[in-house]
Structures are given as structure tokens and as C-alpha cells.
Amino acid sequence: MAGNKLAIIGERKIQAEGEHVRYHRREREAGRFSRIVDLPGDVNADSVDAKLVNGLLTVAIGKSEAAKSKQIAVKTR
Amino acid sequence: MTESKELQAKIKQEVATPAEQTRPGLVFTPEVDIFETELEITLLADMPGVAADDVTIDLRDDVLTLSGEVKPWEGPEETDLVVEFEIGKYYRRFTLSDVIDRDKIDAKLENGVLRLTLPKAKRAVPRQIAVKAG
Numbered sequence: 001m002a003g004n005k006l007a008i009i010g011e012r013k014i015q016a017e018g019e020h021v022r023y024h025r026r027e028r029e030a031g032r033f034s035r036i037v038d039l040p041g042d043v044n045a046d047s048v049d050a051k052l053v054n055g056l057l058t059v060a061i062g063k064s065e066a067a068k069s070k071q072i073a074v075k076t077r
Numbered sequence: 078m079t080e081s082k083e084l085q086a087k088i089k090q091e092v093a094t095p096a097e098q099t100r101p102g103l104v105f106t107p108e109v110d111i112f113e114t115e116l117e118i119t120l121l122a123d124m125p126g127v128a129a130d131d132v133t134i135d136l137r138d139d140v141l142t143l144s145g146e147v148k149p150w151e152g153p154e155e156t157d158l159v160v161e162f163e164i165g166k167y168y169r170r171f172t173l174s175d176v177i178d179r180d181k182i183d184a185k186l187e188n189g190v191l192r193l194t195l196p197k198a199k200r201a202v203p204r205q206i207a208v209k210a211g
Binding site: 012018020033040054058 | 084108112114123127158190
């Protein structure tokens with residue numbers, strides 16, 4: 001995390017399956033990947049939570065106090 | 078060069094003609110690796126977002142059907158900002174050329190990758206017959 005930019009960097013490895021296998025299809029790819037995501041608005045870099053479940057990465061980033069919407073009560077005199 | 082190449086983001090491929098869809102929603106084709114040895118056929122399928130309980134594997138005669146349900150991860154109070162990875166099930170069907178020993182099929186799902194091991198039935202395993210000299 002830097003400012004409101006989030007960088008995600010990873011690598012996928014696919015193990016070799018031995019010398020005596022004959023491939024019919026080979027569509028899955030391996031390699032490194034990276035991506036920088038611009039986040040809308042200010043975020044709280046101290047409240048970032050990441051989990052990887054079933055091959056899906058979920059990153060939850062808290063909004064900064066300033067970015068949260070606020071309701072302002074209108075007083076009647 | 079030993080350096081691994083940079084992976085490019087790929088858009089999930091939508092199934093062109095899903096078989097008899099009875100429920101609305103998107104259906105994607107999982108990418109697969111299929112390889113065989115003399116004893117077994119192994120299939121690896123990328124199904125990110127699918128839990129082990131939500132995979133269905135069906136082998137009828139020589140037709141193998143894979144499908145995986147993805148549980149929606151969006152909360153009711155969320156607003157979408159960018160959606161590149163759409164929610165949808167996975168579906169793919171294969172015709173196997175070998176006879177499979179159904180009792181020994183093994184399936185594992187790890188990090189969204191399904192690994193299906195299909196052992197060949199005895200009569201499909203190649204054998205060498207030694208010829209004795211009379």
C-alpha cells in the first residue's frame with residue numbers, strides 16, 4: 001500500500017508432472033503477475049485485511065475517516 | 078532465459094453453448110491441463126472461487142462432465158466500482174477415450190484448482206505378453 005494505491009504481486013507455479021506423461025491439453029499458465037490498483041478516495045492503510053480462499057484473493061481496505069460519508073443532522077430552532 | 082514470464086490477465090471464457098441451463102447466470106469454461114500415463118489420466122482445472130463441496134463430477138459412459146458453483150461473495154450493502162472477474166459457474170465436458178476404473182477415481186480441490194485422477198481400467202492398461210519358446 002502506498003497512498004491510495006494497492007500493489008498485488010504474486011507468482012503461480014505449476015509443478016512438472018514427471019517425464020512419462022503425455023499431454024492432451026495444456027491451457028493453464030504459470031508465471032509472475034503484478035497489478036497496481038488505484039483506490040477511489042482515501043483509505044486507512046492500517047486496516048487492511050487480506051485472505052486467500054479457494055484461489056480467490058480478497059483484500060478489504062478500510063476507508064479513512066475523511067472518506068466516510070457523514071450524515072449531518074439539521075437542527076430546527 | 079530462466080526467468081519466468083509475466084502472466085497476463087485473461088478474461089474468463091464464457092461457455093458458448095451451455096447445456097440446458099435451467100438457472101440464470103453466467104457460465105465459464107475452466108482452463109484445464111490433461112495428461113496421461115500408462116496407468117491413469119489426470120485432469121487439472123482452474124476453478125477459482127469454487128469450494129470443494131460445490132464441485133460436481135459426473136462420468137457417464139465415456140462422457141466426463143465437470144461443473145463448479147461459485148457462491149456470490151458480494152454483500153448486500155456493497156456498490157460495484159470495477160467488476161472484471163464476474164461471478165458465474167464453471168462447466169466443461171469431455172469425452173474420454175479410455176475405460177476408467179470408476180471405483181478408484183480421486184478428486185481434490187486445492188486453492189481453486191481441481192485435480193481429478195482417473196485410473197484406467199485393467200483392460201485399458203497396455204500389457205506385454207511374453208512369448209515362450211516351445
